[in-house]
Amino acid sequence: MQIQLEHVYKRYPGNDQDSVTDFNLDMADNEFVVFVGPSGCGKSTTLRMIAGLEDITKGDLKMDGKVMNKVHPKDRNIAMVFQNYALYPQMTVFDNMAFGLKIRKMAKPEIKKRVDEAAEILGLTDYLQRKPGALSGGQRQRVALGRAIVRDASLFLLDEPLSNLDAKLRVQMRTEIAQLHQRLGTNMIYVTHDQVEAMTMADRIVIMNDGKIQQVGTPDELYNKPVNKFVAGFMGSPSMNFFEARLHDGIVSNGKGLTVAVPEGWLKTLVAQGYNDKELVVGIRPEDIHTEEVALEAMQDAVVNARVEVSEFLGTDSMLYSKTGETEFVAQVNARDYHKPGENVQMAFEMSKAHFFDKDTEAVITA
Amino acid sequence: MKKFLTLLVGLLLGLLWIFPFYLILTNSFKTPKGIFASVLGLPHPATGANYQDSFKALDFMRSLGNSLIITVVGVILIIIFSSMAAFALQRNKSKLSGGILMLFVSAMLIPFQTVMIPLTANFGRVHMLNMWGLIIMYLGFQSSLSIFLYQGTIASIPVSMDESAELEGANKFQTFFKIIFPMLTPITTTVGILNIIAIWNDYLLPSLVLPQHQYTIPLQMFFFFGQYTKQWHLALAGLALSILPVIIFYAFAQRYIIKGVTDGAVK
Numbered sequence: 001m002q003i004q005l006e007h008v009y010k011r012y013p014g015n016d017q018d019s020v021t022d023f024n025l026d027m028a029d030n031e032f033v034v035f036v037g038p039s040g041c042g043k044s045t046t047l048r049m050i051a052g053l054e055d056i057t058k059g060d061l062k063m064d065g066k067v068m069n070k071v072h073p074k075d076r077n078i079a080m081v082f083q084n085y086a087l088y089p090q091m092t093v094f095d096n097m098a099f100g101l102k103i104r105k106m107a108k109p110e111i112k113k114r115v116d117e118a119a120e121i122l123g124l125t126d127y128l129q130r131k132p133g134a135l136s137g138g139q140r141q142r143v144a145l146g147r148a149i150v151r152d153a154s155l156f157l158l159d160e161p162l163s164n165l166d167a168k169l170r171v172q173m174r175t176e177i178a179q180l181h182q183r184l185g186t187n188m189i190y191v192t193h194d195q196v197e198a199m200t201m202a203d204r205i206v207i208m209n210d211g212k213i214q215q216v217g218t219p220d221e222l223y224n225k226p227v228n229k230f231v232a233g234f235m236g237s238p239s240m241n242f243f244e245a246r247l248h249d250g251i252v253s254n255g256k257g258l259t260v261a262v263p264e265g266w267l268k269t270l271v272a273q274g275y276n277d278k279e280l281v282v283g284i285r286p287e288d289i290h291t292e293e294v295a296l297e298a299m300q301d302a303v304v305n306a307r308v309e310v311s312e313f314l315g316t317d318s319m320l321y322s323k324t325g326e327t328e329f330v331a332q333v334n335a336r337d338y339h340k341p342g343e344n345v346q347m348a349f350e351m352s353k354a355h356f357f358d359k360d361t362e363a364v365i366t367a
Numbered sequence: 368m369k370k371f372l373t374l375l376v377g378l379l380l381g382l383l384w385i386f387p388f389y390l391i392l393t394n395s396f397k398t399p400k401g402i403f404a405s406v407l408g409l410p411h412p413a414t415g416a417n418y419q420d421s422f423k424a425l426d427f428m429r430s431l432g433n434s435l436i437i438t439v440v441g442v443i444l445i446i447i448f449s450s451m452a453a454f455a456l457q458r459n460k461s462k463l464s465g466g467i468l469m470l471f472v473s474a475m476l477i478p479f480q481t482v483m484i485p486l487t488a489n490f491g492r493v494h495m496l497n498m499w500g501l502i503i504m505y506l507g508f509q510s511s512l513s514i515f516l517y518q519g520t521i522a523s524i525p526v527s528m529d530e531s532a533e534l535e536g537a538n539k540f541q542t543f544f545k546i547i548f549p550m551l552t553p554i555t556t557t558v559g560i561l562n563i564i565a566i567w568n569d570y571l572l573p574s575l576v577l578p579q580h581q582y583t584i585p586l587q588m589f590f591f592f593g594q595y596t597k598q599w600h601l602a603l604a605g606l607a608l609s610i611l612p613v614i615i616f617y618a619f620a621q622r623y624i625i626k627g628v629t630d631g632a633v634k
Contacts, residue, residue: 053530074536086531090549099545100535151535 001064001154001187003027003050008059010045010211019045021211023059027189032181034190036198037208037234043191046208047157050189051080063155079148080157083164085140087132087147093119094128097146111150118149121183122176138169145180156188162197174200195235199223207231229362232283232355238319240283241329244359248277251301257325261301263352269367270356280365281357286319288350289331291339299348306331306347308339322347391610395603402599417604425587425605431612434567434583437498441505442562446555449510453517454543458529468518475511479572487575501576505566513558520554521547556623567613584609 004027010020020042027033035043048054050061052073061068068076079100087096094115101111119125122142132140141161148156158177162170178201181188192198198205199219207214207222207230215227219235226232233239245252250267253259262270270276290296296303306322306329318338320331322345331347339345356365394402395417396410421427456464490500524547532542548555570585577586588609591602617624 051530051534053533073530073534078534080531080534082527082531084525084527086525086527088528088532088546088550090552099532099537103532103536103541147531147535 002029002062003155003187004060004062004065005046005050006060006062008046008049008061009057010042010049010054011057017211018057019211020049023213025206025213025216027187030185030187032178032188032190032201032203033206034192034198034202034204035206035208036192036195037214039193041208042211043193043206043208044159045211047159047189047191050155051078051157052076076155077151077153078155078157079151079153081144081148081159081161083160085132085144085161085164087140087143089132092129092131093124093135093143093146096132096143097150100147100151114150114152115146118146121149121180122146137165138173141165141173142176145177149180149184154186156184156186158188158190160192161190162192163194170197177201196237199235207234209234225364226355227364229281229283229357229364232357232364236285238286238330238332240285240355241289242357243282243327243329244279245282246277246279247271247275252280252282254327256327258304258327260304260349260351262354265367266351266354266356270365273365275356275365279359281359281362283355283357284329284349284351284353286330286332288353289329289333290348290350291320291331291333291337291345295348295350296346299350302349302351303346304349306345308341308343308345311339311341313338320345320347388610391603391606394599395607397600399598399600417600418608421591421601421604421608424590424601425584425608427584427587427605427608429580430582430584430587433498433577433581434585435612437501437505437573437583438563438566441502441509441566442559444502444506445509445513445562446558448506449513449558450517450548450551450555451543452510453514453521454547456514457518457521458526468514471511471514475515479508483572483575490576496576497578498581501573504572504576505562508572509562509565513562516554516558517551520551524550560620560624563616 003025005023005025008020008023009018011018023042023046025033035046037043045054049056052068052071056069063076088099091099097115097118098111101114106114115128116125119128122145124139124142124146127135127139127143132143135143141164144161161177162173165173174197177188177190181201190197190201198207199222202219204216204218205222206216209230215222215231217225222231222235226235229242233242243252243254243258245254245258247262247270251259251261270280290299304324306320306324308320308322309328310321312319312321313335316335317332318335320333320339322329322331324347357363358365390406393408393410394406396413396415397417398412398414401410401412456468486504487496490496490504495503528546528550529542532546537545568585569583573583573586574589577583588602588605591598591605
């Protein structure tokens with residue numbers, strides 16, 4: 001199914017601001033789209049408008065070209081998985097999954113067939129006669145998914161479905177949902193505030209802030225070509241380091257101890273766009289700051305002397321929360337280059353991978 | 368020591384509660400003379416004749432039937448209407464529904480005695496001074512508390528339950544009766560018990576409304592208390608008879624009553 005949102009707005013009665021502003025999205029058949037953003041950015045509201053649980057204030061929602069704004073939720077052929085699963089506690093797992101089909105007066109043998117199939121896919125066959133209260137968090141999550149699967153809906157909406165699970169289970173369910181999408185081949189829209197979930201599962205990510213879409217793109221595009229400071233800072237963990245700095249004589253310095261040279265290619269672009277001798281925002285990801293000998297030699301004009309304040313050993317990597325002069329930043333280095341807090345370490349900024357943003361608009365500066 | 372004290376206090380309280388029942392039961396088997404000879408003693412000689420006479424005088428089966436119809440029909444209607452009303456008022460977040468809810472709650476503060484005369488007068492005008500009129504009155508008087516109790520519980524049920532059912536194709540009634548109402552069982556038990564007690568035991572309102580052939584058990588009991596004579600031996604046998612249905616009800620519903628109370632506590 002193709003889904004289009006055209007200039008969609010949402011304003012709640014009594015509010016003088018839009019909760020969702022000019023939302024535009026073209027969703028291809030079988031696509032897995034993730035809406036991501038901080039709490040209150042309008043992602044759940046948008047999802048609920050697609051489901052029909054909220055009215056659309058302005059704009060159109062189209063499914064296969066047909067305007068759906070006024071179509072009742074039950075007639076949109078949409079299945080939704082809620083954050084708290086919304087399982088009916090008085091019904092068994094079987095009845096929970098069969099509820100929608102019974103309401104739609106489907107024949108009993110067909111209901112049984114569908115529920116059994118879904119239970120098989122989700123590994124719930126042995127639990128069909130249990131009530132939700134007697135299930136673990138992960139199993140409840142699966143029942144909620146099962147309820148969506150049996151409906152054979154053409155669009156799945158998932159509203160932060162993993163946020164009530166523990167970390168390990170979350171990773172496991174993430175893979176299961178991704179596999180499920182491949183297996184079923186239905187459109188899915190998944191809402192989360194967790195950028196890792198977004199990155200790992202999505203075909204495309206819609207990143208939102210303050211009710212507005214910031215960027216739409218593949219995980220790779222969002223990570224490597226963010227259009228503004230917000231996107232750059234939101235995607236990636238730990239987040240990108242930002243420095244407000246002034247560009248002069250081929251170097252950027254923030255007057256608080258950070259001074260690094262800008263590679264030639266970037267310098268040309270920045271100068272051409274009039275940023276010479278002006279303030280701008282430099283962004284560099286933690287993994288683009290190095291401590292290896294090779295890197296220090298190769299990037300001699302972008303080496304800083306830093307003092308490690310806090311260090312986290314993560315097995316394959318180490319996070320070094322460091323300070324040079326008054327400037328704080330995080331470096332993600334190989335675990336072999338672990339440094340204790342208090343050590344003075346030389347670090348090289350790989351400026352060819354840096355991002356530059358306009359200080360006022362916070363938009364990325366591109367060639 | 369503490370355990371012993373608890374036991375002692377419990378025992379004393381138990382005795383206090385049982386004492387009236389002891390009085391009713393023992394005296395109901397005594398002759399009128401026997402009662403005046405010794406109120407506290409055991410019946411000597413014991414006679415079952417009081418029960419036979421009382422059963423006849425009370426027209427027990429008919430008044431039991433009247434009591435049952437009024438209580439059962441009344442409580443069922445109260446449960447259905449007040450739970451639905453509470454659902455509508457809780458889920459609809461408009462100012463109007465807030466106002467209506469406040470109206471119900473504040474109605475609880477109005478003493479019954481202030482409205483009973485105009486109420487019976489008006490019901491008389493529309494020829495509803497009978498058990499069906501009485502049931503409608505109960506529906507009005509008892510809804511306030513019931514809606515209030517239901518509303519609190521419904522507020523604790525996530526709206527996503529309704530929304531999920533709606534997306535699955537259920538209409539509002541299906542959502543309510545198939546999803547929400549079953550989740551209200553603990554509070555329904557509470558509402559049911561409170562209303563059964565109130566309606567079963569009520570004397571004043573039925574005495575104003577019911578014609579004699581529709582008298583309930585409490586009204587019939589008054590038969591033994593004339594202006595000049597009080598037939599204690601029959602009255603006590605009648606009381607014992609009237610307690611019987613309540614005890615039978617409790618024996619059957621005990622499991623649910625206790626479950627209702629504890630479920631409410633855990634949540």
